[in-house]
Amino acid sequence: MAVAGPVLILLFSGKRKSGKDYVTDLIREKLGADVCCVLRLSAPLKEQYAQERGLDFTELLGAGRYKEQYRADMIQWGERKREQDPGFFCRLAIRDATQPVWIVSDARRASDLQWFWKEFPHQCHCVRVEASEQSRVNRGWEFTAGIDDGESECGLDHGVQFDWMIHNDGDPAVLDEQLKELFSLVCKHITENTNNSTGTAPKT
Numbered sequence: 001m002a003v004a005g006p007v008l009i010l011l012f013s014g015k016r017k018s019g020k021d022y023v024t025d026l027i028r029e030k031l032g033a034d035v036c037c038v039l040r041l042s043a044p045l046k047e048q049y050a051q052e053r054g055l056d057f058t059e060l061l062g063a064g065r066y067k068e069q070y071r072a073d074m075i076q077w078g079e080r081k082r083e084q085d086p087g088f089f090c091r092l093a094i095r096d097a098t099q100p101v102w103i104v105s106d107a108r109r110a111s112d113l114q115w116f117w118k119e120f121p122h123q124c125h126c127v128r129v130e131a132s133e134q135s136r137v138n139r140g141w142e143f144t145a146g147i148d149d150g151e152s153e154c155g156l157d158h159g160v161q162f163d164w165m166i167h168n169d170g171d172p173a174v175l176d177e178q179l180k181e182l183f184s185l186v187c188k189h190i191t192e193n194t195n196n197s198t199g200t201a202p203k204t
């Protein structure tokens, strides 16, 4: 039986340690795994990079220092792949997604957004996670020349009309209030498209 396509795709972006993974994991917990899935464009990149370099894929997926040791080389390796095929990692990231709502947690480049806009012109909403530099420093961020001033971190700083901004400086009440509005959007899309999808309504 053909699986219905996504009714809503939330394309998240944000600087390192702004809280993209934290926020998208919260949303997935709230909506449930039958309604939504978190897709990381960096996951297939890290998997192939780890295989080629004989590195620990799980460690590269983590939030620790191991990943940071290889970030610069991973960025260059990934950019070479994207030069040949901008949608390479996007296609790999969505290959097993069957839920009606997709949360892409780590869009970084215009080519990422353009691929999703082209493939799913009616379903995409762009979400920006923002955090102060102090919050990011408190979470372990340190400015690194060649990374924090490069496309991987700055590719979406300009020229994008974000549908949602999420300010994530640590106050749970402030974050919850912002997420409530996002959940309403998700419910609206699920309800409007229930006839065409799995018919699963989110638990919100």
Ligand SMILES: Nc1ncnc2c1ncn2[C@@H]1O[C@H](COP(=O)(O)OP(=O)(O)O)[C@@H](O)[C@H]1O
Pocket: 014, 015, 016, 017, 018, 019, 020, 021, 022, 023, 063, 139, 168, 169, 170, 171, 175
């Ligand atoms: N609102 C928050 N409250 C508590 N911890 C947070 C919050 N936002 C982020 N963190 C923590 O800060 C660190 C970086 O967050 P993460 O989501 O990994 O950032 P990113 O994916 O944008 O690099 C993680 O350890 C995460 O658990």
Ligand SMILES: C[C@@](O)(CCOP(=O)(O)OP(=O)(O)O)CC(=O)O
Pocket: 015, 016, 017, 020, 021, 041, 042, 045, 060, 061, 062, 067, 071, 074, 075, 078, 106, 108, 152
């Ligand atoms: C090579 C990368 O894919 C590595 C991304 O790793 P993460 O997605 O783990 O990064 P943060 O969560 O923002 O710290 C970046 C790229 O330019 O493709």
